[in-house]
Amino acid sequence: MRRKVVQQRARVTNALEALRHQIGLALGAARNAHRAAEDELARLRLEQLVVSVGLENAATDPQVAEHRNDPALASVLSWLENVKSSFYADWADGPERLRQLVASAAPGPAGRPPGEWLGRLGTFDGTKPPELWRIGSATVDGTSIGRPSTTLTFDVAVPLLDESHLSITSVPKSRATVDALVENLLMRVLSTFTPGAVRVHLWDVGQLTAILPNFYALSRTSAVTVHDPTRLVDLLDELAGHIRRIHAHTLQAGYPSLPAMRRATGKRVEPWRIAVLYGNGEDLAPEHLRDLKRVASGALAAGISLILVDVPTVLGGSVETISLLDDRRAITSMTGPDVVVDLDPPLPAGQVASAASRLAEAIVTRQGGPRSFFDLLPTEFGQECSARELRAPVGFHEGEPVEVVIGDTTPHALIGGPSGSGKTNFLYALLGSLTARYSPDELALYLLDFKEGVSFAGLAPGKKDESWLPHARLIGVNVNTDREFGLALLRFLSDEMRRRSAAAKEFEVTNIAELREQDPDGHWPRIVAVIDEFQYLFAERDSVTAMATALLEDLARRGRSQGIHLILASQDIAGIEAFWGKPAVFEQCTLRIAMPKARRVLAEANQAAVAAPRWHAVINHESGVAHGNQLAHIPDASAKNTFPALQRQLWQQYATHGRPRLFDGAVAPRLSESTAFGTLAPGTDRPRALVGQSIEVADNAHGIELPTAPGRNLAVLGSSRTEALSVLDAAARSLARQFEAGTAEFLLGCAVDTCLDEVDALANLLAEHGHKAAVVTAAELPALFADLAERMSHSDGRTFVMLYGVDAVLPALEHKELGKPSGLDHLRTLLKQGPSKGVHVLGWWRGVARLKDTLGFNGTEDIGAWVALDVQGSELAPFCAGQVVHWSPRPGRALFFDRGTHASPEVTIPFHRPEADDV
Known part of the structure; x- marks a missing residue:
């Protein structure tokens, strides 16, 4: 242990x-x-x-x-x-190295002596500008570096444009030196690039004009703009709007900045901009200072450089400084406080003014005067893809094309301009530029013109020109009285939006671009619906206005993601009561196009349209706010043989695409040209009697099916002889196509002598097609009804009794012999029991009251369908399940209701009878 x-x-x-x-x-x-x-x-x-x-x-x-x-x-x-x-x-070699650096980073006018370039036009149009711009030189005493009795001089240059902002601080009585310094820098920049590639903005808190007066000649072009000294906010708003627009453009294209986009694509898509702000050494107002810092932080990425003179502030980002010591010397942040820079002497005033004039002339010449419509078109048609957006130039500003962009950020457009301002011409320029760039597989057009004119009629095949615009699916003209057709278009677009939305859910995507990637075999073009004078849709306080408003708001909100875009055009939108308190549609119309003198299209404070010259338009992608304005000269696209020449080329290139449907509200449709009539053929047990053209996007017709079922009779109501004859004529002809020869009988009872010729002509036509057809006079009608009532129990075919003005013989039909039924009794029996036996009555009564007299008590159920002509809607309630009918008669239109298929009556267009042309 x-x-x-x-x-x-x-x-x-x-x-x-x-x-x-x-x-x-x-x-x-x-x-x-x-x-x-x-x-x-x-x-x-x-x-x-x-x-x-x-x-x-x-x-x-x-x-x-x-x-x-x-x-x-x-x-x-x-x-x-x-x-x-x-x-x-x-x-010892430093000055030489600096000279070499400036020579390489500041080539040509950027760094060379003025005698070599002043007065000559620039030729540089590349994507990367010079990095440095000369302002003077500096001298170093050789003693300080071990070289007694020698001096060493080197060039001094500062960055600008894509590289840096510049802040200049003056000393008392040095304004002339500052002006010479700024003038030297600007003239070097302007003389480096091709005319129009650089734009300069000048603002001086102390001067209304005379800012750099040697540049006066350039102020009549966009190269130099002098801004109101009391409205710094306008300049900052304009720059901020430009930054937002460029930022959205570059991000959508997949680039972080405009310089990066230029370098990657090899294209200069925007001019460089230099904003020169002259202060007085005092602090700016807090709101102006805040806006200036915000602009400075994003300016370089948008191709904007700031030159601030005596504006005390600290800017974010890259900023170089020049601080004057006296009227000839300065120090810079590039060389440090110990090196004094001898500023270059002022450029000769006369030579600067002469160079500015020559540059201005070159810019005007470069515009080439008014451009033609064909300058808008690409060299090759149909090469662009619409998956992400639609982009097309519509005009020119100082030789540069001005584009309209329709996509997710600017989904819908609002176009305004008074009569004669060029609105129709602008629409043609837009349609031409779009259709030349995008094939019909990429772009589908639905065009509707409410005013009394044929703006879009030439885009459909005509008698003089068989060509059509292959991108157009629907063309509607003269529809100012057919508001229902505008409603039908909105319903069609709403249905298409739901179809695309369902497909997007199936493929688990959120927009049309992603859907096209996931479903390459599908057909998903971008749809553009142009509705000219769209305010007619909301002209009355009725159900059409209510439904159109709801559909339009829904399309405006949700259509963008499904590639459905609206272009709404109007002469004046001030009186659209339907949208008071419902700004959803206008808020979604972020693309605004204002023709000269247009009202209420741009933002309230934006008066650019008031000053716009003729044949110009203000293009604004920023919901009409002033900083988004782009003035464009619109070439003449509606001149004779201009747009038709393009249309014929497109038609020949896309020959496989079908013709558009043309709806012309001023022309009565022809039965023989109706798609519904052409598809009728024998062999059906539910024959369909066509009564008129339906107001729909598709080429459909209204009709009543006549199976062997109770109530399958048709009544035509009203005193309009022409239209009544048209409805019965179309019904008889369409029925005749659905029976083999000899298997249908047509009995035409004419009680109105003035219709005998038309009735005889119809009977002969039916007989020519092999059908039994007989004309019965007014005196023979009572006997006819009695005979039909007796033999319909053993009828083995189909019999169609066509009655013309049957109410004219009501007194004779009411005559009754003791112990025997009257002719009216036989007619009522025929209406009630006939359809079940294959006997149908298609009759014309010249008044609703007379039909009621014919049917008697509780007889309305025997009329399964009716067509109302010049009859007020209030009279039709008994034949429409008691519902209130909003209808006022109008020429060439009728109201159709089939109790077996319709929830409410629908407007129909009676067909044109060819025989009427000979009467």
């Missing part, structure tokens, strides 16, 4: 000794490190001291003398001498 205790104590003692040894080593290392740190600190302090007094003065300086016995001083002095010698050896 004792032995174990001794061993344990020995182990503890050994461990403590080892610990003390390690602690001793650590403390020794710490002391050494501390001593080394103190020596290093002392050395650094000596270095700092020697540098502060100067290496040449160190030998005599009393502070340095205090450390004369310090061993570290000798090593410090030796090291600094070596550094100085090395620096002098390197700096």
Whole structure:
């Protein structure tokens, strides 16, 4: 036991000794490190001291003398001498290197003497501008670098454009020097690039005009714009709007900035902009300072450089400074405070003015005068893809094309302009530019014109020109009285939006671009619906307005993601009561196009349209806010043989695409040209009697099915002879196409003598097609009804009784012999029981009251469908399940209701009878 205790104590003692040894080593290392740190600190302090007094003065300086016995001083002095010698050896070639640097980074006018470029037009149109721009030179005394009795001069240049902003601070009585400095920089920039590639904005808090007067000639072009000194906010808003527009454009294209986009694509898509702001040394208003800093932070990425003169502020981002010492010298942040820069002398005023005039003339010449419509078109048709957006130039501003962009960020457009302002011409320019760039597989057009005209009629095949615009799916003209057709278009677009939305859900995507990627075999073109004079849709306070408003709001909100875009055009939108308090549609119309003198299209404070010259338009992608304005000259696209020439080329290139449907509200449709009529054929047990053209996007017709079921009779109501004949004529002809010869019988009872010729002509036509057809006079009608009532129980075919003005023989039908049913009784029996036996009545009554007299009490159910002509809606309630009918008669239109298929009556268009042309 004792032995174990001794061993344990020995182990503890050994461990403590080892610990003390390690602690001793650590403390020794710490002391050494501390001593080394103190020596290093002392050395650094000596270095700092020697540098502060100067290496040449160190030998005599009393502070340095205090450390004369310090061993570290000798090593410090030796090291600094070596550094100085090395620096002098390197700096001996420094000025030459700087000259070479400026020569390479500031080529041509950016760095060369004015005599070599002043007055000559620039030729540079690349994507990366010079990095530096010369402002003067600096001289270094050779004695300070070991070269006594020599001076070394080097060029001084500052970055601008994509590289940096510039802040200039003046001294008293140096305004002329500042102007010369700014003028030198701007003239170098303007003389480097092709005319029009740079735009300069000038603002001076102290001057209304006379800012850099040598540039006056350029102020009549977009190259130089002088801004109101009291409206700095306007300039900052304009720059901010430009930054937002460029940012959205570059991000959508997949680039972080405009310079990056230029370098990647090799194209200059926007001019460079320089904004020169002259202050007075006083702080800007807080709101202006805030806006200026916001602009400065994003300006370089949008191709904007700021030159601030005596504007005290600290800008974010890259900023270089020039601080004047007197009227000829300055120091810069590029060279440091110890190097004084001798600024270049002012450019000769006369030569600057002459160069500005020549540049202005070149810009005007470059515009080439008014461009033609064909300048809007690409060299090759149909090469663009609409998956992400639609983009097309519609006009020109100083030779540069101005584009309209329709996509997710600007989904819908609002176009306004009074009569004669060029609105229709703009629409043609837009349609031409779009259709030339995108194939019919990429773009589908639905065109509707509510005013009394044929703006879009030429886009459909006509008698003189068989070509059509292959992108157009629907063309509606003269529909000012057919508001229902506008509603039908909105319903169609709403249905298409739901179809696309369902497909997007199936493929688990959120927009049309992603759907096209996931479903490459699907057909998903972008749809553009143009509705000219769209305010007619909301002309009355009725159900059409209510439904159109709801559909339009839904399409405006959700259509963008499904590639459905609206272009709404109007002469004046001030009186659209349907949208009062419902701004959803206008808020979604972020693309605004204002023709000269247009009202309420742009933002309320934006008066650009008031001053716009004729044949121009203000294009604004920022919901009409002033900073988004782009003025464009719109070439003449509606001149004779202009758009038709393009249309014929497109028609020939896309010959496989079908013709559009043309709906002309001023022309009655023809039964023989109706799609519904052409598809009728024998072999059906539910024959369909067509009564008129339906007002729909598709080419459909209204009709009543006539199976062997109760109530399957048709009543035509009203006194309009022409339209009544048309409805019955279409019904008889369409029924005749659905039966083999000899299997249908047509009995035409004419109670109105003035209709006998038309009835005889119809009977002959039916007979020519092999059907039994007989004309029954008014006197023979009572006997006809009695005969039909007696033999319909054993009828083995189909019999159609066509009655013309049957109410004219009501007195004769009401005559009743004792113990025998009257002719009216037989007619009522025929209406009630006939359809079940294959006998149907299609009759014309010249008044609703007369039909009621014919049917008697509770007889309305025997009329399964009716067509109302010149009858007020209030009279039709008994035949429409008691619902209120909103209908006022209008020429060439009727109201159709089939209680078996319709929830409410629908407007129909009676077909044109060819025989009517000969009457």
